[in-house]
Amino acid sequence: MNKELYSPLIFELSQSGRTGCRLPDYKYSSGAVSLPAELLRGEAPTLPEVSEPSLVRHYTNSSTNNFGVDTGFYPLGSCTMKYNPKVNEAMVGRSGISDLHPAQSADSVQGALRIYRTLELYLAEIGGMAEFTLNPFAGAHGEYTGLMIIRQYHLSRGDEARRKVLVPDSAHGTNPASAAMAGFDIVEVKSLPDGTVDLDDLRSKLDCSVAALMMTNPNTTGMFEHSIPEIAEAVHAAGALLYYDGANLNPILGVARPGDMGFDVMHINLHKTFSTPHGGGGPGAGPVGVRAGLEAFLPAPHVTCLPDGSFAVDEPADSFGRVSAWLGNFAVYVKALAYILTMGADGLAAAGRMATLNANYIMHSLKDLYLLPIAGPCKHEFVFDGLRDKSTGVTTLNIAKALLDRGFHAPTIYFPLLFHEALMIEPTETETKETLDSFIKAMREIAETSLSDPEAIKSAPHHTPVTHPDEDGAALDPVLTYRMLCNSTTL
Numbered sequence: 001m002n003k004e005l006y007s008p009l010i011f012e013l014s015q016s017g018r019t020g021c022r023l024p025d026y027k028y029s030s031g032a033v034s035l036p037a038e039l040l041r042g043e044a045p046t047l048p049e050v051s052e053p054s055l056v057r058h059y060t061n062s063s064t065n066n067f068g069v070d071t072g073f074y075p076l077g078s079c080t081m082k083y084n085p086k087v088n089e090a091m092v093g094r095s096g097i098s099d100l101h102p103a104q105s106a107d108s109v110q111g112a113l114r115i116y117r118t119l120e121l122y123l124a125e126i127g128g129m130a131e132f133t134l135n136p137f138a139g140a141h142g143e144y145t146g147l148m149i150i151r152q153y154h155l156s157r158g159d160e161a162r163r164k165v166l167v168p169d170s171a172h173g174t175n176p177a178s179a180a181m182a183g184f185d186i187v188e189v190k191s192l193p194d195g196t197v198d199l200d201d202l203r204s205k206l207d208c209s210v211a212a213l214m215m216t217n218p219n220t221t222g223m224f225e226h227s228i229p230e231i232a233e234a235v236h237a238a239g240a241l242l243y244y245d246g247a248n249l250n251p252i253l254g255v256a257r258p259g260d261m262g263f264d265v266m267h268i269n270l271h272k273t274f275s276t277p278h279g280g281g282g283p284g285a286g287p288v289g290v291r292a293g294l295e296a297f298l299p300a301p302h303v304t305c306l307p308d309g310s311f312a313v314d315e316p317a318d319s320f321g322r323v324s325a326w327l328g329n330f331a332v333y334v335k336a337l338a339y340i341l342t343m344g345a346d347g348l349a350a351a352g353r354m355a356t357l358n359a360n361y362i363m364h365s366l367k368d369l370y371l372l373p374i375a376g377p378c379k380h381e382f383v384f385d386g387l388r389d390k391s392t393g394v395t396t397l398n399i400a401k402a403l404l405d406r407g408f409h410a411p412t413i414y415f416p417l418l419f420h421e422a423l424m425i426e427p428t429e430t431e432t433k434e435t436l437d438s439f440i441k442a443m444r445e446i447a448e449t450s451l452s453d454p455e456a457i458k459s460a461p462h463h464t465p466v467t468h469p470d471e472d473g474a475a476l477d478p479v480l481t482y483r484m485l486c487n488s489t490t491l
């Protein structure tokens with residue numbers, strides 16, 4: 001650990017008796033309320049005791065040891081880490097929204113339900129779907145919800161033999177995981193050398209035991225599946241449904257719609273395409289859309305608009321049940337709707353095109369030094385297979401760490417699993433040409449240094465707060481709690 005940059009924990013700064021504020025007398029402290037003895041703690045909690053300036057400096061300095069899209073470029077492939085406009089936060093902070101309680105009656109939250117329903121209708125229009133639910137909390141949760149809808153659809157037709165879900169080998173790991181959670185057996189579909197689905201392999205696996213094919217389009221190598229009409233036809237001819245993993249919707253936003261490509265069920269990651277931040281595992285949302293004919297299978301509860309223009313909360317007729325408490329992550333919906341309204345239809349289409357242009361610009365500017373296994377043009381992201389010159393032994397992990405020293409977040413590495421040294425870059429539409437150029441310059445410099453002085457790259461990072469953590473130990477024997485010993489503390 002780099003001691004100079006390492007900031008102590010707030011508990012390590014603590015000095016007994018030091019205080020940063022004075023609290024009013026607690027009105028229940030003198031026994032005004034009697035709690036059962038077994039609920040009372042034996043001794044006071046160990047809380048840090050620090051002065052106000054120490055507290056402010058501690059958190060301000062800690063915040064600058066972190067990296068986020070607000071501090072720098074974050075080219076994380078398959079995750080669409082775009083900048084989140086601050087106006088979205090301002091909208092959620094308004095008391096009419098932030099003071100709501102989920103248990104309020106529908107007639108007391110008509111405005112909130114209007115926001116909810118309006119977002120569902122916009123997403124249906126954007127995705128080319130008949131109906132949407134906002135309930136799921138994340139992309140993976142959306143996948144699970146979508147697959148439960150598909151399961152319910154087949155069961156409602158008495159078709160109980162459809163136990164398999166087909167997943168391309170380039171898919172995000174959540175796809176097979178969600179299918180397993182929904183009770184399906186997973187069958188992998190092969191990719192062609194250009195990263196798209198192998199139609200012959202797909203056809204050979206389609207039969208009356210298949211419930212659905214899950215697809216990401218453009219896929220995780222950034223390639224658009226040109227044979228999507230043939231794929232949709234083959235899947236439907238076998239009586240199965242086509243599921244769209246919408247985490248990669250950003251590049252086709254306002255340009256193409258999954259519903260028009262033949263998809264039956266889809267999810268959207270609001271925390272990716274619709275700029276609602278989810279850093280650090282914070283609240284997300286994975287709304288799910290369905291084509292006409294599948295509306296009745298959506299999860300409960302569902303918001304509907306009554307003939308008199310008011311909004312009600314009810315349950316779809318053949319719903320498979322609930323996936324969330326209440327109606328989901330409401331604050332996330334407000335941000336997504338604010339984003340859609342400030343962008344407008346033209347703005348959303350421009351975002352998709354710009355994301356694609358930016359990715360192609362970086363790809364072309366680096367492919368003489370980095371190995372490009374799938375020649376473009378790409379959509380929002382692309383994958384390098386490490387450096388072209390493999391003689392120095394510099395790996396993708398080394399490159400990622402060298403980028404941290406140069407002020408950039410690392411791209412996604414070692415995913416997808418199609419290549420040994422995968423380095424997956426997604427710049428998004430929100431970066432300026434100057435930012436892209438400075439990233440390209442850093443990547444070129446790393447590639448050149450890896451030839452002239454490979455050790456300098458292999459030993460990176462040199463300037464981050466934490467330099468060389470024990471990666472195997474962190475995975476095999478993680479220490480997830482902080483141990484406090486009375487007033488003295490240990491790590």
Ligand SMILES: *Cc1c(COP(=O)(O)O)cnc(C)c1O
Nearest residue numbers: 078079138139140172174245247
């Ligand atoms: C991010 C992502 C997911 C999962 O979304 P979460 O919200 O992280 O659960 C699924 N598929 C793809 C292609 C993704 O990029």
